[in-house]
Structure formats: C-alpha cells, structure tokens
Amino acid sequence: xxxxxxxxxxxxxxxxxxxxxxxxxxxxxxxxxxxxxxxxxxxxxxxxxxxxxxxxxxxxxxxxxxxxxxxxxxxxxxxxxxxxxxxxxxxxxxxxxxxxxxxxxxxxxxxxxxxxxxxxxxxxxxxxxxxxxxxxxxxxxxxxxxxxxxxxxxxxxxxxxxxxxxxxxxxxxxxxxxxxxxxxxxxxxxxxxxxxxxxxxxxxxxxxxxxxxxxxxxxxxxxxxxxxxxxxxxxxxxxxxxxxxxxxxxxxxxxxxxxxxxxxxxxxxxxxxxxxxxxxxxxxxxxxxxxxxxxxxxxxxxxxxxxxxxxx
Ligand code: GLU
Numbered sequence: 001x002x003x004x005x006x007x008x009x010x011x012x013x014x015x016x017x018x019x020x021x022x023x024x025x026x027x028x029x030x031x032x033x034x035x036x037x038x039x040x041x042x043x044x045x046x047x048x049x050x051x052x053x054x055x056x057x058x059x060x061x062x063x064x065x066x067x068x069x070x071x072x073x074x075x076x077x078x079x080x081x082x083x084x085x086x087x088x089x090x091x092x093x094x095x096x097x098x099x100x101x102x103x104x105x106x107x108x109x110x111x112x113x114x115x116x117x118x119x120x121x122x123x124x125x126x127x128x129x130x131x132x133x134x135x136x137x138x139x140x141x142x143x144x145x146x147x148x149x150x151x152x153x154x155x156x157x158x159x160x161x162x163x164x165x166x167x168x169x170x171x172x173x174x175x176x177x178x179x180x181x182x183x184x185x186x187x188x189x190x191x192x193x194x195x196x197x198x199x200x201x202x203x204x205x206x207x208x209x210x211x212x213x214x215x216x217x218x219x220x221x222x223x224x225x226x227x228x229x230x231x232x233x234x235x236x237x238x239x240x241x242x243x244x245x246x247x248x249x250x251x252x253x254x255x256x257x258x259x260x261x262x263x264x265x266x267x268x269x270x271x272x273x274x275x276x277x278x279x280x281x282x283x284x285x286x287x288x289x290x291x292x293x294x295x296x297x298x299x300x301x302x303x304x305x306x307x308x309x310x311x312x
Contacts, residue, residue: 007305008054011044014300015057018042018282018293025284025292028264033162034064037266037283042293044301045204047212048276049221055205062201063281064159066263067098069197070120071244072143072210074236075228077114077126085126088182089119091239098246098264098289099169101176109180113243115261118173124194125183133189140197147210149222153202160199167191204267204279211269211277214240214259237271241309248288248295256298257308262290270298272307 019042029035043058077085094112096103103112111119128136137155145153163170174187183190202210212221218233219226228236240259245252252260258278260270266283268291278301282293306312 004052004054007046008056010301010304011046011054011056014297015042015044017300018297019057021293023292024282025286027266027283028285028289031159031163031166031264033156033159034066034265034283037063039284041266041281041283042297043204043281044278044297045208046276046278046301047205047208049212049216049274051222053205053208055208058281059204061281062156062203063267063283064156064198064263064265065200065202065207065267066198066265067115067117067120068207068261068263068267068269069140069144069200070115070123071214071236071240071261071269072147073120073123073127073140073197074114074239075232076140076143077123078232078236079228081126085114085123088126089114089122091243093242093249095247099173101169101173104173104176104180109177109182111177113239115239115243116246117170118177121170121174121190121194122177122182124197125185125190128185128190128193133193136193137196140193141200144200144202144210147213147220147227148202148206149209150206153200153206155196156199156201157196159201160196163195163198164192167195170194198263202267204281207267207269207279208277211271211279214271215273215275215277234273237273240271245290246288248286248290251288252290252295256295256302257310258298258302259309260298262294264289266291266294268294268298270302272305273309275307
C-alpha cells in the first residue's frame with residue numbers, strides 16, 4: 001500500500017497523462033446542454049476511509065452527474081420500501097445501451113436493473129410516491145449535500161431544461177412502463193424529478209465524499225452515521241459492479257475490477273470496498289456512453305494500488 005504522499009504523486013501522474021492524451025472520446029450531445037462541456041477537462045478525487053482526500057486536475061470543477069445520481073436514488077428507494085423495490089425493477093445486467101427499450105416488452109415493463117434509464121425512472125417513481133415532485137427532488141438534493149457534507153451542491157436547471165426538451169426516448173420508456181402498470185405516479189411528474197436529479201452538478205471531490213458510505217460498510221466514516229446497513233451497501237456495490245456501466249459493465253469489471261457507476265456527463269464513481277471512494281471526470285465518452293479517459297485513469301490507479309476486488 002502506498003502512503004499518502006505516494007498516492008498523491010500517483011494521482012498527479014495519472015492526471016498529467018490524461019490531460020496530455022489526444023484520444024478523449026466524444027462529449028455527449030443528445031442533451032444539447034451537455035455538449036458545452038470542456039473536452040480537455042480531467043479531474044480525479046479519492047476520499048479514503050481515514051478522512052483524507054487526495055485530488056488532482058479539475059477535481060473542483062462541477063460537472064453534470066447524470067446517471068451517477070442513480071446510485072443515490074437506489075439507496076433512498078431501498079431505504080424507503082426495502083426489498084419490495086425488486087418487484088418493479090430487476091438486478092441483472094442488461095447487456096443493452098443505457099436508453100434501450102427492447103427488453104421492456106418481453107419482460108412486461110419491468111426493467112432489468114436500476115441503472116439503465118428505465119430502471120432508474122422506476123426507482124424515482126418509488127421515491128416520488130406520497131410526495132409532490134418538489135419534495136422528492138428536495139429529498140434527493142439534500143441527501144447528496146448531506147453525504148458530501150457540502151450544502152453548496154446544486155441542480156443545474158439549464159441541463160434539466162435541455163433534457164426536458166429532448167426527452168422523447170425517456171418519455172417513451174416511462175409511458176411504456178406506465179402502460180404495464182409499473183409506474184405509480186403521473187409520467188410527467190416522474191420524468192421531471194428524474195431529469196432534475198440527473199442535472200445535479202458536483203465536483204469530483206464532492207462526489208468522492210458522497211460515495212464514502214459505500215466503501216465503509218454503509219457508514220459515513222466522518223460522521224459515523226449509518227446511511228444503510230452493511231448488507232445494503234454490499235448489495236448496492238454488487239449492482240454497481242454488474243450493471244454500473246451499461247453494456248460496458250463487463251469491460252469495466254475486467255479492466256478496473258471495482259464497483260462503479262458512470263454518467264453521460266463523463267463522471268465515474270468507483271468504490272474500493274473497505275478503503276476508498278473515487279470520482280473521476282472527463283467529458284469524452286466511449287461507444288457505450290462511459291467516460292473514455294475516466295475508465296483508463298481508474299484502470300491505472302486500481303493496478304497501481306492493487307485495488308481490484310478480484311486480486312492484484
Ligand atoms: N439523464 C440521462 C438520460 O436519461 C442519463 C443517462 C446517463 O448518464 O447514462 O439519458
């Protein structure tokens with residue numbers, strides 16, 4: 001295991017390499033506002049279970065967390081309804097793109113897992129039940145602020161509005177599930193909350209802080225607050241490992257070997273169970289919609305630190 005200075009040195013080197021690389025992937029443009037991201041950006045932050053944060057590059061620049069939000073809404077929904085959640089969403093990898101509709105027909109409107117868009121929309125519906133959209137969204141935002149210990153985390157309303165304007169695929173998914181009786185609330189309400197949760201803006205440092213409970217058996221190492229039971233965090237990590245990168249999940253497990261969740265804003269949250277929570281960000285994506293350099297950086301780091309859960 002490297003000491004603090006050696007880890008900082010390793011992270012600096014990774015950030016320098018990533019900044020210099022010419023292969024940067026493609027910035028998402030299907031949500032027009034996301035296309036404005038700076039393709040040259042690269043940030044990384046590691047929050048370890050001893051309270052240290054090690055960061056490099058653009059670790060303090062806010063980016064759109066997009067699907068990384070799905071880890072936290074899953075946590076909230078499991079806290080609210082427990083295992084009943086698994087009646088309306090599965091926990092198997094889909095092997096399909098993030099916004100795919102193909103499996104929904106043969107599987108009667110029950111999405112494969114909570115991290116593809118259809119599954120995340122069901123999870124948001126669960127959080128929304130019994131509340132107004134504003135309250136549900138407030139709960140999600142406050143949860144992120146609480147976990148990161150940073151009340152300055154905000155929703156980027158221009159990103160939410162941009163996604164709202166180009167929502168046709170997500171509308172199709174939500175309406176289709178509604179037709180199968182798998183959404184309780186009005187489609188427009190569920191989508192409104194979903195788009196705004198995806199539009200939360202955070203820095204790598206804030207996201208690494210927010211993920212700490214997953215590297216520490218469900219307990220926030222700083223406040224000692226038990227966010228979920230140890231069993232809950234183990235299971236969320238398992239779903240992140242198998243489903244967190246859509247149809248690139250196998251490749252991510254093969255190369256990095258850590259539970260991780262990506263978002264089309266170019267962020268990836270990766271968890272080293274027992275050790276640390278990591279966030280990397282680089283807006284250019286690979287074909288599966290996962291951060292190209294983010295994945296490479298995590299591969300470097302996991303190798304150097306012998307952090308893969310599958311062994312050195
Ligand atoms: N808000 C995005 C969508 O629904 C999230 C996709 C992602 O980050 O993978 O298309």
